[in-house]
Amino acid sequence: MVAESPTTGTVGYGTTVASTPAITDDFRRFANDVPLMMWRSDAQGRAVHHNACWLQFTGRPLDVELDVGWRTGLHPDDFDRHARIVSDAFLIREPFTVEFRLRRHDGAYRWLLDTARPLTEGEDFHGYLGSCFDITDRKHAEENIEHALAEKETLLAEVYHRVRNNLQVMVSLIGLYGRAAPEPCRGSFEALGQRVRAIALVQQHLHEAPHIASIDLRDYLHRLASGLGQLRRAGRIGVHVGGVGTSLVEPRTANALGMIVAEIVAECLDATAESVSCTIAIDIDAPAGAPVSLTIVSGNGEAAEAGRANIPKLGPRLIAAYAAQAEIAVTGTATKRDPLRLQLPEARVSAQA
CATH class of the missing domain: 3.30.565.10 (Histidine kinase-like ATPase, C-terminal domain)
Structure with missing residues (x-):
């Protein structure tokens, strides 16, 4: 979920990273049971998983949301700001929080509060795990x-x-x-x-x-x-x-x-x-x-x-x-x-x- 345009691929960082561990069935079951929107990215920032709550919100299948596909639902006015915040966090591999609008299944844009933490195993960096709350009413x-x-x-x-x-x-x-x-x-x-x-x-x-x-x-x-x-x-x-x-x-x-x-x-x-x-x-x-x-x-x-x-x-x-x-x-x-x-x-x- 790093800085990239809606039509281009992921922007890399020019660093050597470990491969992202496979998404296990246990993780999928856990993520789908969680009553909030969750996502996971690989070390290059590509989305490798969105849970059931996320898919219900967007109304789109998982294969469309993976990689950079989910970004087509971002509000145009939030795209550059979101990309900058996430890219800066990826560069230093630090947790980040960002607010942005995402298009819901009915076409309405809703404000989300996205909180993400880096996934590490020893010295290896495997990407980010994040969760989103709908804060539109707030x-x-x-x-x-x-x-x-x-x-x-x-x-x-x-x-x-x-x-x-x-x-x-x-x-x-x-x-x-x-x-x-x-x-x-x-x-x-x-x-x-x-x-x-x-x-x-x-x-x-x-x-x-x-x-x-x-x-x-x-x-x-x-x-x-x-x-x-x-x-x-x-x-x-x-x-x-x-x-x-x-x-x-x-x-x-x-x-x-x-x-x-x-x-x-x-x-x-x-x-x-x-x-x-x-x-x-x-x-x-x-x-x-x-x-x-x-x-x-x-x-x-x-x-x-x-x-x-x-x-x-x-x-x-x-x-x-x-x-x-x-x-x-x-x-x-x-x-x-x-x-x-x-x-x-x-x-x-x-x-x-």
């Missing part, structure tokens, strides 16, 4: 899964673009209303617009995560922090992510944490003058086999600016609401004396050392 299931995943990715991309576009419209509307509002109210409109931009940034980083079903928390927060630092008052805010270990979290948890971090950044900026730098420190504690927790401290959260006192302080209420959505336990105020502590639910994280 292949179809894999194709259906791939198709479903592709559809899911398309749907997620469409949802993301719609959300992004809607958020952009909201930012524009808030800006229009803010410019038309009385001077004392404009600060609140500006803060609201920045929060909507932060929501859009969180959704962007969720969408760009390599694996949307399980998001690397440390990588995600690093990327998000960098974006938040440039979103508003660039160069005047630094978000640092530290701690021990990392973890994988589901999108719901990642979204809630992103919104919480964005809100702390907004609160810090709202409470400080334009010339004052803000520093947000996030420490991740992700011990193996234990729930993940985060500690967040806002460096300048207590340095309020009198000129911005008209901006509502909604941070604590929003943080509590985001945490509740993802079943995250939250305590503290994110100050140095009272850090914000977030305890992630145990069943929704997967810790990594």
Whole structure:
């Protein structure tokens, strides 16, 4: 069963090989009783036997299947790949496994998983003995899964673009209303617009995560922090992510944490003058086999600016609401004396050392 064309003979290897032992009656009886497709080749790769299960599958007599005749049933798209894999195995006389499509007696092509081992006797090589399983149903299931995943990715991309576009419209509307509002109210409109931009940034980083079903928390927060630092008052805010270990979290948890971090950044900026730098420190504690927790401290959260006192302080209420959505336990105020502590639910994280 080595590399050859459907019309030509066997391709030899230019080596001296021992003659193939004759197929005994005992072997034939054994092979025919086995409830799976079996074949045997000689040292040159020519088929010297196919069992009854094989012949029932192809619907052709043994004398037609012997030598290279069986290869006429191979699917044309699998011929070269199959020949290459089998030839490489024959050259080094190693076991091989190959998947290919073979025409059944009713004309339908079915996927087979072919597993073969070399037959040796001392230093002599006598060919291969192989068996085949019909894996068509498994292949179809894999194709259906791939198709479903592709559809899911398309749907997620469409949802993301719609959300992004809607958020952009909201930012524009808030800006229009803010410019038309009385001077004392404009600060609140500006803060609201920045929060909507932060929501859009969180959704962007969720969408760009390599694996949307399980998001690397440390990588995600690093990327998000960098974006938040440039979103508003660039160069005047630094978000640092530290701690021990990392973890994988589901999108719901990642979204809630992103919104919480964005809100702390907004609160810090709202409470400080334009010339004052803000520093947000996030420490991740992700011990193996234990729930993940985060500690967040806002460096300048207590340095309020009198000129911005008209901006509502909604941070604590929003943080509590985001945490509740993802079943995250939250305590503290994110100050140095009272850090914000977030305890992630145990069943929704997967810790990594």
